[in-house]
Amino acid sequence: MLKNESLIENTLKRINSIEDFSGVVHMEKDKETLILTQAGYANRAEKIANKRDTRFGIASGCKLFTAVAICQLVESGMLSFETKITECMDFDFPNFDYNVTVHHLLTHSAGIPDYFDEDIMDDFEELWINKPMYLLKELKDFLPMFQNKNMAFKPGERFHYNNAGFILLGLIVEQRTGVGFTDYIEKNIFRRCGMDASGYFSLDRLPDHTALGYIEEKDGTWRTNTYSIPIKGGADGGAYVTAPEMNKFWDGLFSYKLLDEPTTNMLLSPHIEVKSDVDYGYGIWINKKADDVFKYHVMGYDPGVSFHSAFYPNTKIKLTIPSNKSNGPFKIMKLLEDELLTKG
Structure with missing residues (x-):
């Protein structure tokens, strides 16, 4: 349950001291x-100061939007979670396992090669040395970066x-759908x-009202993330997104504005274990405490x-913390x- 107002006030005083935070913190209930x-x-x-209505980039935080879109197509009968990618895509993937399904893609268990494998590479900027970032304007522009590579493991293995x-x-x-991806998300989700x-x-x-992203250099200077x-x-x-609008998304998801209740429950189900007390649904992380769901969450870096x-879910509280720096939200959320x- 949420504790008293004086504790909130004292906690707020600590937030701005965390890693020279730059962003917005929005916690909401009902x-x-x-x-x-x-x-x-x-x-x-x-x-120009960050404000409550400042728009922030959220990186992988929007994988959940993609998962919702796929679930909408399943509801409409355009495909199923067990549809194989060879059955629903016109592109050629010569070395991919033909058993890769939509479910595998949604749960990070397909075993296909990645264009940026976070276990191998730690510098996202290295990708653009040979592939200029300004050329990646559509989803298909990413395909040459991975479509001819070999599988990493068998579909569903882990x-x-x-x-x-x-x-x-x-x-x-x-x-x-015949609609551009971003247009689809903006119309059917946002x-x-x-x-x-x-x-x-x-x-x-x-x-x-859009925040520029800033990268801190070792000498204390900074540059934008434009390149x-x-x-x-x-x-x-x-x-x-803005922080308050991301909390509107949570409202929409849990009030079944985006998907019907059975499909929402499918999206929120723990489909694959990541580690102890952490599972993954469709585009969403699921953290547990004592075998009960503590939070559904997304993150992006x-x-x-x-x-x-x-x-x-136990308190119906929504918490969103975007930042235009490379750190801060994790520690603030933990605080x-x-x-x-607390659970209650």
Whole structure:
């Protein structure tokens, strides 16, 4: 349960001291704001402060949007979770196992090669040395980076986080609906939830009230992430949201505005174990305590981007923390969970 207001106030005083935080913290329950605070600059050069309605990149935090879109197609009968990718895609994957299904892609268990394997590479910027980031404007532009590589393991064998799998899911959305992926998400997810400020924006055409991402250098200086991430986000990451609007998404998901109840339950089911007390559903992390779900959550990290957002089913609390730096939200979420949230 949520503890008293004086504890909230004392906790708030600690938030802004964490790693020179730059971003927004929004905690909400039943449409009542419990915490709303912001710090740092959306634009450092112009000293434009972050505000509650500032849009932030959320990197992989939007894989859940892709999963919801796929579930909508399943509901409409356009495919099933057991549909094989060879049955629903026109692209050639000469070395892929023909048994890879939509379910495998949604649960990071397909075993397909990734264009950025986080267990092998630790510098996302290295990808753009030979493949300029400004050329990656559509999902199909990512295919040459992985489509001819060999499988890493057999489908369903284990969990291994994979960005390329969600690129394929986005392409399935495009091929089955005839609509561009980002247009589909904006219309069928964002608009349904009242997320009118959220969207997929090109780095060279960012709208107003959008935070630039900042990378801290070892000498204490900084630079923007303009040349460090793909020019436009897509099915594996890169949407922009405000903190309050991400909490609107949680409202939409759990009030069945996006999917009917059985399909929502399918998305939220623990389909594969990641480690002790951590499972993965469809595009969503599931953390447990004493065999009970403590939180459903998403997270995202890119150079100059860090993001955590969660729904706590026992309290119905929604917590979203976007940042335009590479760190901060994880520690703040942990602090709030330890200080303010207990099971009850």
